[in-house]
Amino acid sequence: MARPLDQLPKAHLHLHFTGSMRHTTLIELARDQGLHLPDALEEDWPPKLRATDERGWFRFQRLYDIARSVLRRDEHVYRLLREAAEDEAAEGSRWLEIQVDPSGFAPRFGGLTRTLELMLDAAARAAEHAGIGIAMIVAANRTRHPLDANTLARLAGQYIDRGVVGFGLSNDERRGQARDFDRAFRIAKKAGLLAVPHGGELLGPRSVAECVDDLDADRVGHGVRAAESERLMHRLADRQICCEVCPTSNVGLGVVEDASDVPLRRLFDAGVPIALGADDPLLFGSRLLPQYRLAREEYGFDDAEVAELARQSVRSSAAPESVKKDLLKGVDAWLSAD
Template identity: 30%
Template sequence: MVLKAELHCHIEGAALPTLVESQAKKYGVDVSAFIHDGAYHWHDFSSFLAAYDAAANLFRSEEDYAALAETYLTGLASEGAVYSEFFTSPDHAERAGLSPQAYTEGLAQGIARAKAKTGIEGRIVVTGVRHFGPAAVEKAARFAATCGHPLVTGFGMAGDERSGHPRDFVRAFDIAREAGLGITVHAGEFGGADSVEAALDHFSPARIGHGVRAVEKPDLVRRIAEEGVVLEVCPVSNVVLGVFPGFAHHPFPQLYAAGCRLTLNSDDPPHFHTGIGREYAVASEHFGLDETALTAVTRTALEAAFVDEETRRALLLRLAAAEAARAVAE
C-alpha cells in the first residue's frame, strides 16, 4: 500500500453519516431530511451546504469534537495515511455554543487518541469564512495566532471565492503569518483563474486549496510551478460538485505535466462518497500515476505540511522506508 497524506479536509465535512445519526439521537434531532440509508443526500451546492451545516450543528461539546476527530483520523489511517491536516471553523463552533478554545481542545484530544491507536500525525488549520466578511476572517486569524495550541499550525480562508476583494482580507493573513503560521487559501474552485492569481498576489500563500482553475491561464500555471506553490487538489469533490464534468476533463494531468506541486485530498469525504484511498485510486486509474508517482505526491504533501521539522523528518523517513520495502518486494 502506498502511504498517503492529506492536507485539505474540512473536519465538520468529514463527519460520517453514522456518527451524525448517533449525535442526532443524543440531541433529539431528526436528520432524515439529509441522511438516509446510511448516506448523505443532497442535490446541488446549496443543499450540500445546508446538509453540511445541519450535521455540523450536532457537534456541541469538546467530547463531540474529540469523537469526530478521532473517528476521521482513525479511518484515514486505515487507508494508509500517516499525516493529516484538517480545516477548523471557529464560526461553526460558536454557532453551536462552544468557545473556539474549547472546540480546538476537543479536536486536539481526538488527534491524540487517534495517534495513540494508529500512529497518524494530525495538525489543525484554522479557517475564516470569506463570505462572513473581513472582520470575521480577521477574528479567526487572531484566534489562530494567539490560541497557543501546539497543534494549530496553519491559517486559511474558505467560503465563497466571489465574496469581497482579496485586499479586504490581507490583514488577516498578515496576522497569521506574523505568528509563524503556515498560509493556505481556497481559490480556483468555483472562482476562475483570476481568483488564484489574486490569492497569490495578495496573500503569498505556501499552498492553494484546489487551485485547479489556474489551468485556464497558462502563464499562471507557469508561475505556480516556478514559485513552488503547492496545490491541494480534490479530484472527486471537483467532479461531484460539477467544477469539471468528469475525470477525463480534470486538469490534474496538465498541471502535473507543467511541473506544479500537487497533492491529493478528499475535501468533505462522506458527502462526496470518497476518502483518501479513493482519491489516490482515481489518480492511478484516470491520471496515469503509478506507485512511484503516487509516493511522490505523498512526499510533496509531507514537504508542504505545516509541521515542525523534526516531525517532518520522521514522516519522510517512514515514507522512504515504505518505498524501500515495496521495491524489495517487487
C-alpha cells in the first residue's frame, strides 16, 4: 500500500504570491468589491492557457493582473497568506518560500517598503497560525528596467533578518536577458540572499546556463529545459543547483503537451536536485500535492524516490539548519513507516 503523500514532510520553493490565492477567495473578493472577472477566471476556471507565443503570454499575464487587482486592503493580504499556509500544512508542506514582486502592489499599499513589511508581517502570522515555516523571496520583473531590480535587491537585503531569504527574477524569460540583471543579483548575493531566477521554461538550456553563469543562481525556477543538454545537467548536478520543477504549470503554459512529457525522471536520474512546485495554483488549478502524485503515478517514482524528492526540496531551501534537520528526520520516519 502506497504511503500517504500528504503526510510526507516537504518544502515548497516555487509558489507565487497572487497565484497562491484560493479560487473561492478570488471570487468572493471580486464580488464583495463589485469587480468583474472574465469567464476564464470564473465559469471556465481553470483557464485554458498556452503561453509559448507572445499572444498567449499576454493573455496569461492579463489574467494574472486581474486576479492581483482584487487584493486592495491589508486584510486581503493577511487572508491570502493565512489560507495559503493552511493549504500548505494540509499537504504536508512544512516550509514555504513564497515569491512576490512588491512593485505590483506598492501603489495601493503605501510604497515598496510598507508593502514588503505588510507581507512579511502577514507571513509571520500565517506561519504561526498554520504551524509551518514561511519565508519570502523578493522577485524582480524581466519586463521592467534593470534599475528597478537593483532597487528591489537593496530592499530585499534590508529584510534578510525579517523573513526575506532570496532574490528572484520572473515573468517572460524571452524579455530581458539574464545578464541585464547581474548587478541586482550581485547586490542580493552580497547581502546574503539566495539567487533564484526563473529560466529554462519558455526558452531552452541556454536560458538555464545564463542564470547560472550570469546570475550565480543557487536554484533555477523551472529549469526543465536543462534536460535537453547532458552537459548542462551534469553541471547542475555537480554544483547541486536545484531546479524548481512545476509539472502542471508546464502543461498549462504549453511548455509540454502532456504531463508525461515533463522530463522529471531525466533530471532526477542525472542527479539534478529537484524541488517540486505548484507555481500559480490559481491559474493552473492544482497545488503542491498533485505534483507529488504525478511523480508517483506518471513518472514511476517509488516511495524511496518520492522521499528523496522531498529531501532535495528541504536541502535546497533556505530553512534554518535545525528546521532542515527536523524535516529530514520526518522524511525518514515517513519512509520507514509500515
